[in-house]
Amino acid sequence: MTDSIQSITILGGRSKSGQPEDVNLRLVPGDLVAVVGPTGSGKSRLLADIEYIAQRDTPSGRCILINDQPPASELRFAWGRKLIAQLSQNMNFVMDATVAEFISMHAECRDNSFEEAGLEKLIGSVVSQANRLTGEPIHPDTPLTALSGGQSRALMIADTAVLSDSPIVLIDEIENAGIDRRQALDVLVQNQKIVLMATHDPILALLAHSRIVLKSGGIADVLRSDEGESELLEELQKADAAIMAVREKLRRGERLEGPGFKIS
Numbered sequence: 001m002t003d004s005i006q007s008i009t010i011l012g013g014r015s016k017s018g019q020p021e022d023v024n025l026r027l028v029p030g031d032l033v034a035v036v037g038p039t040g041s042g043k044s045r046l047l048a049d050i051e052y053i054a055q056r057d058t059p060s061g062r063c064i065l066i067n068d069q070p071p072a073s074e075l076r077f078a079w080g081r082k083l084i085a086q087l088s089q090n091m092n093f094v095m096d097a098t099v100a101e102f103i104s105m106h107a108e109c110r111d112n113s114f115e116e117a118g119l120e121k122l123i124g125s126v127v128s129q130a131n132r133l134t135g136e137p138i139h140p141d142t143p144l145t146a147l148s149g150g151q152s153r154a155l156m157i158a159d160t161a162v163l164s165d166s167p168i169v170l171i172d173e174i175e176n177a178g179i180d181r182r183q184a185l186d187v188l189v190q191n192q193k194i195v196l197m198a199t200h201d202p203i204l205a206l207l208a209h210s211r212i213v214l215k216s217g218g219i220a221d222v223l224r225s226d227e228g229e230s231e232l233l234e235e236l237q238k239a240d241a242a243i244m245a246v247r248e249k250l251r252r253g254e255r256l257e258g259p260g261f262k263i264s
């Protein structure tokens with residue numbers, strides 16, 4: 001399905017108070033968008049509108065175009081549930097299988113015509129993408145239940161990027177533990193997903209190419225990163241790296257005195 005979706009367009013509806021939204025936002029594969037706003041501001045509604053390919057028939061009155069057109073009704077309902085892959089914070093495996101068996105099962109659910117060599121290549125590709133994201137390498141013959149939290153998240157993200165046929169990936173904050181968040185977003189974007197990420201984390205929001213600002217159920221603004229924000233991102237990433245280094249020392253049971261860092 002990814003091949004058949006070249007764009008998603010959000011046409012504005014109205015906020016909770018009926019204020020019209022002045023929005024015509026076209027997203028293409030490889031776009032990374034943050035969705036920001038306080039609790040109750042309508043983040044989930046916006047994402048649900050995309051998932052249902054709303055045709056001015058949801059509370060927000062928004063219209064979603066696929067490839068610049070309203071979808072034919074049979075496609076709307078066939079696509080509906082498959083449009084969005086969700087990556088949530090709680091990613092733990094409870095299946096009694098190895099990493100390679102899990103990837104094979106997922107691949108075969110999608111397409112059961114894989115030759116053994118093709119499958120091996122696919123497993124290698126998912127595992128190597130996952131290993132870009134985590135400090136502790138994953139091996140194909142590791143049991144899923146033996147993966148750490150960071151390794152599980154990395155495998156889920158790589159599996160979604162490489163194997164899921166959903167063109168849109170919705171991310172609920174990526175926890176800053178055991179995983180390289182920048183690489184995680186890169187893996188999805190490089191695999192031509194349209195990534196929408198609801199977040200309150202300034203680093204994640206600034207890693208996005210643009211951000212949708214929600215207020216009272218309406219899209220109040222769509223901001224694009226500028227030079228000032230790129231500089232701020234660099235500063236925040238330095239501070240983040242310093243905190244991570246201290247956290248690592250804490251984990252190793254070391255004392256936490258100097259060399260300190262200052263945020264002026």
Ligand SMILES: Nc1ncnc2c1ncn2[C@@H]1O[C@H](COP(=O)(O)OP(=O)(O)OP(=O)(O)O)[C@@H](O)[C@H]1O
Pocket residue numbers: 014015016037038039040041042043044045046059060061216217218
């Ligand atoms: N444009 C809108 N018109 C009418 N109702 C709306 C609109 N946007 C959101 N709502 C409704 O407002 C309520 C809160 O919205 P929603 O759950 O999407 O907020 P949220 O930002 O995801 O909140 P949280 O951060 O707490 O999860 C929901 O009942 C939703 O259906």
